[in-house]
Amino acid sequence: MHNRTVEAVVGFFLCLGVAAILMLTFQVSDLQRGVNGNSYTVYANFENTGGLKVGSSVNMAGVNIGRVTEISIDEDTFESRVALTIQNDYEILPRDSSASILTAGLLGEKYIGVEPGGDIKTLKDGDVVKFTESALVLEQIIGQFLFNQASAKDD
């Protein structure tokens, strides 16, 4: 084979390989997992995060508005402290909005749902969401149910 042809074919191969890596990067995995563009962070305390992970999505009315960027323990209250990084486009959340940990489907991934409140003032960077609702932990619910059943029988 001529040298020119070899070079062209090798170039084609290299391009194909790089294209495959790019496809794996953007089509198969989702590199844009972080919050795009400018964002601000608010905090929410929960009694139990029940399997919420860093990278879980923050949704309002079913629309993704941000990501969970940090989960730690609040040393004063021993609750979990979750940092919600929200895109600046959505800097419209009323200050009395509430955050709850929800599950996608019966056994799906945990995510944070934000219910907007009615306050005129909006949440700013570093604010704490006051109203929160912890994750439903299935074992606790079953435990409570069994306990109620047992106590109902005693009566």
Added chain:
Amino acid sequence: MTSFFAHFGRSFIFLLQLLAALVPATAKFRLRLLTQQIWSVGNQSLVIIVVSGIFVGMVLALQGYRTLVTFGAEESLGVVVGLSIVRELGPVLTGLLFAGRAGSALAAEIGLMRATEQIDGLELMAVDPVRRLLVPRFLAVLISLPLLTAIFSCMAIGAAGAHLIGVDLLGVDSGAYWSQMKAAVDFEGDVLNGIIKSAVFAFGVGWIALYQGYYAAPTSEGVGRATTRTVVISSLFILGSNFVLTALLFGGV
């Protein structure tokens, strides 16, 4: 027993020679030699990689679907296929196929050069055979295998492989297939680690194939034995180091 250690020591010295030639090689390096080697190592392996990728993806989709559908979770087919291909099957199968297709060819080629005294001829002409013959081949392997792995993974996951069977034949929703895969497959954790794995495999296959060829007994039998050994040792290296790499990269220990 001593011969085992002797082999091991000699191959290690061989690797050091190779790496030493690699460092200043950039200064007076013949790019054309590298292009030619990428052609014979990478391009020529393309067909087998693409075809096996497609079939591996198809089988995986078929088997994964049968299990998932019993839980009503066939929408997660993309996750099963994506994770298993990107993390394990892609690097390992590509490495094994590459060792069989390109590694054996390299060993045979170098071994035959040794047997027909071409390497001695080069040395007589004061041409360093390590720099002239081995370094371009080694580099070509290092470049080609990760790219081939990425191509293999794309073929297995993409429109001709698992997607064809899962979505077009078995009726999994195309949107769910891709979006669930995207949600589950992580770039750094999965894609990048898969590429790291394939780079390690490339290093091993290149080293083993070139060593076996370079130190092949200068007979037709010796060349044959070098080729066989290359495939056997490379395969064992790939499977063994894959376990270690999985434990290191994904173990979370």
